[in-house]
Amino acid sequence: PTEKNTVINTQRRFFSRSQRSWLRPDHGPDIYTLADGSTIVLCFLCPRFVANNMMLLTKAFKQKFIIPDFEQFTQQIDQIYDRAQLQDGGQVADYIPQLAKFNPDLWGVSLCTIDGQRHSVGDTKIPFCLQSCVKPLEYAVALHELGSEAVHQFVGKEPSGFRFNKLSLDEEDKPHNPMVNAGAIVISSLIKNLVFTDTILLQVMEFLKEMTGSEYVGFSNATFQSERETGDRNYAIGYYLKEKKCFPDNADMIAALDFYFQLCSIEVTCESGSVMAATLANGGICPITGKRVLSAEAVRNTLSLMHSCGMYDFSGQFAFHVGLPAKSGVSGAVLLVVPNVMGMMCWSPPLDRMGNSVRGIHFCQDLVSHFNFHNYDNLRHFTKKHDPRRRSDDDQNKLVVKVMFAANSGDVSALRRFALSEMNMEQRDYDSRTPLHVAAAEGHVEAVIFLTEICKVNPHLKDRWGNTPLDDAMQFGHDVIASVLQEYQLVFTDKESEEKTPLDTLKSII
Numbered sequence: 482p483t484e485k486n487t488v489i490n491t492q493r494r495f496f497s498r499s500q501r502s503w504l505r506p507d508h509g510p511d512i513y514t515l516a517d518g519s520t521i522v523l524c525f526l527c528p529r530f531v532a533n534n535m536m537l538l539t540k541a542f543k544q545k546f547i548i549p550d551f552e553q554f555t556q557q558i559d560q561i562y563d564r565a566q567l568q569d570g571g572q573v574a575d576y577i578p579q580l581a582k583f584n585p586d587l588w589g590v591s592l593c594t595i596d597g598q599r600h601s602v603g604d605t606k607i608p609f610c611l612q613s614c615v616k617p618l619e620y621a622v623a624l625h626e627l628g629s630e631a632v633h634q635f636v637g638k639e640p641s642g643f644r645f646n647k648l649s650l651d652e653e654d655k656p657h658n659p660m661v662n663a664g665a666i667v668i669s670s671l672i673k674n675l676v677f678t679d680t681i682l683l684q685v686m687e688f689l690k691e692m693t694g695s696e697y698v699g700f701s702n703a704t705f706q707s708e709r710e711t712g713d714r715n716y717a718i719g720y721y722l723k724e725k726k727c728f729p730d731n732a733d734m735i736a737a738l739d740f741y742f743q744l745c746s747i748e749v750t751c752e753s754g755s756v757m758a759a760t761l762a763n764g765g766i767c768p769i770t771g772k773r774v775l776s777a778e779a780v781r782n783t784l785s786l787m788h789s790c791g792m793y794d795f796s797g798q799f800a801f802h803v804g805l806p807a808k809s810g811v812s813g814a815v816l817l818v819v820p821n822v823m824g825m826m827c828w829s830p831p832l833d834r835m836g837n838s839v840r841g842i843h844f845c846q847d848l849v850s851h852f853n854f855h856n857y858d859n860l861r862h863f864t865k866k867h868d869p870r871r872r873s874d875d876d877q878n879k880l881v882v883k884v885m886f887a888a889n890s891g892d893v894s895a896l897r898r899f900a901l902s903e904m905n906m907e908q909r910d911y912d913s914r915t916p917l918h919v920a921a922a923e924g925h926v927e928a929v930i931f932l933t934e935i936c937k938v939n940p941h942l943k944d945r946w947g948n949t950p951l952d953d954a955m956q957f958g959h960d961v962i963a964s965v966l967q968e969y970q971l972v973f974t975d976k977e978s979e980e981k982t983p984l985d986t987l988k989s990i991i
Contacts, residue, residue: 546596547822547870554869555600561847562590562602571831571839574811579707583609583813583830588840591751593759594823597768605751608697609828610704612810613665615744617783617791618757620659622688623668624779625765626675635671635727636664640790640797648718654725660790660808663718663727669744670728670737682743689747692760694769696753705746712742745810751826758816758824761806784818788856795835795842803845804855815841819854822870881910888916888932891925896932906936914944921962922953929954929962933969940970 548554566588575581589603611618623632641649641657651657656664673681682700690698708715715738723734749757760767761784765775775783787806792799799807806818813830815838829840849855853866884904887895896916900906907915917938920928929950932938943949951970954962 546598547594548596548598550869551598551600557851557867558590558592558600558848559602561844561851562588564847565829565840565844566603568840568843569831571833573813573830574832574836577704577707577711577811579701579704580610580612580812580830585829585831587813588829589751590825590827590844591755592823592825593755593768595759595763595768595821598823599752599755601752601755603751604828607828608699608701608748608750609814610701610745610810610812611747611749611754611814612745612812613660613793614754614808614810614812614814614816615747616660616665616668617761617787617808617816618689618692619665619668619672619685619744620786621761621775621779621783622685623659623671624782625775627671629778629782632659632668632671635667635729638786644794648721650721650725650727655727656722658786658790660786662715663722666715666719666737666741667722667727669741670732670734673737673740674729674732681740685744686747688774689749689757691770691772691774692767693749693753693756694767696756696769697748697750698753699748700743701746701748705742708742708745709739712738715741749826751828754814754816754826754828755824758818758826760824762818762820762822762824764821784820787818793836795833795837799842799845803849804857805845805849807845809837809841811836813838813841815845817845822854880904881908884908884916885910885914885919888919888925888928889923891920891923891928893927893931896928896936900936906932907938907942909942909944912945913942915939915942915950917942917950918944918948918953921950921959921966922957924954924957924959924962926961926965929965933965933973937973940966940973 571585573581573583573585587604587607589601589605589607591599591601591605593599620632636656636659637651637653639651639657641647641651641661647661648663649657650663656667658664659668672685675681686698686700690696719734719738722728728734728737756767756769760774761780764777765780766773784806787808788800790796791806791808793809806820808816810816811832813828813832815825815827817825817827819825827838827841827844829838831839833839833842849858851867853868858866880899884896884899884906886892887899896906907917909915915938917929917932917940920932933940940950948956951963951966954960954966
């Protein structure tokens, strides 16, 4: 605005008070009084902030985020979090002494969408070790650097059917998959063979830091030493792998085990871990920086094995009930990926008998019970779940055209399909005409009967010329339809239409 008292169409405030650091320090806010008595504050953003977050700001102002109503979505996430917090079963892992020190009441959930939308609730800033959650990440690094063919010369792709720390190989004398200990140890040896220096751990941590958008990635030396001292089963697996010649040539088995223990001791927080998961959800591109960290092929293969093998002996159950790629760790972490939507990190130390976080599993199951994120939820025909994702305006316009065309041609079968997919059968075209207007004007008796008796649409809606469907039927001389509509208007009330649930409509159609 150039002068005060200018009427301005304002939108909801985008910046919160906690983001004052974004403002230019050399320019205070300008306050303008609007004609209706309200005020608007005009601030100038720091150019460095704008430059670093141009994609984020552009999507925000154009309302192009993958989850448009993010506030409502996060309110539901908080409710799911609260319900999971009531789960008080499970035991904190104690076979690694350092893990036994964590408070069992700790519980945090963070999410990051592929657009960089963030939300956290609970204990999300406390560092914890990735433990087995590092397995898909090191596998992704190996795929990115070596390629799928080279990696799978040494490790398989099938669920083992055994415990994650079982001394077991497949028919080709290879570890069954990278998500069990044997496979992860072999993957560690492959990565260690890439660089013949002592900085390989730092390089992998830097790689993981790129996945987090430069957020927290640390290392717990105490956990590493604890793993070393209590890792008898992993040493046994290492010697078994060495006997079966599972390692690449010139690989040092003890060095590979040490490196594996180091990787398991890498620390993240729920907040930084959620960005890692979001990078996987975004096809290898970090949503915070916009930088490609992993190849698309590496991400696809990683998510595939997370889906089939990522949750220890609970993997089949998890794939059935949740239907999303995930990886758990004995620290209580659950790394969850909703492809093309978001990544999540849940953390609560108490574990069930399978070694998975009790609260984390409950949260994931509750999440998919409410939202249609399950891989095999039909986005159009699953009426009991909510879809928070952005819907294309073009797709919606095409649907309106299709339903109007069906009404225009009297295609009751097509109208029935639209109604079964829970489409609003009262939606209007550019002239504010409903499908009932069109069917009545064209004289399609069966279509009118379907829309009134089955779909229970409102017969009193008027188009932009003020005409109801009955007016159209009478204007074009369709006496039978006019009679049907007159009788329907006598029994129809708006209250009945509002109280009728989608399930009632579906039962009527069936």
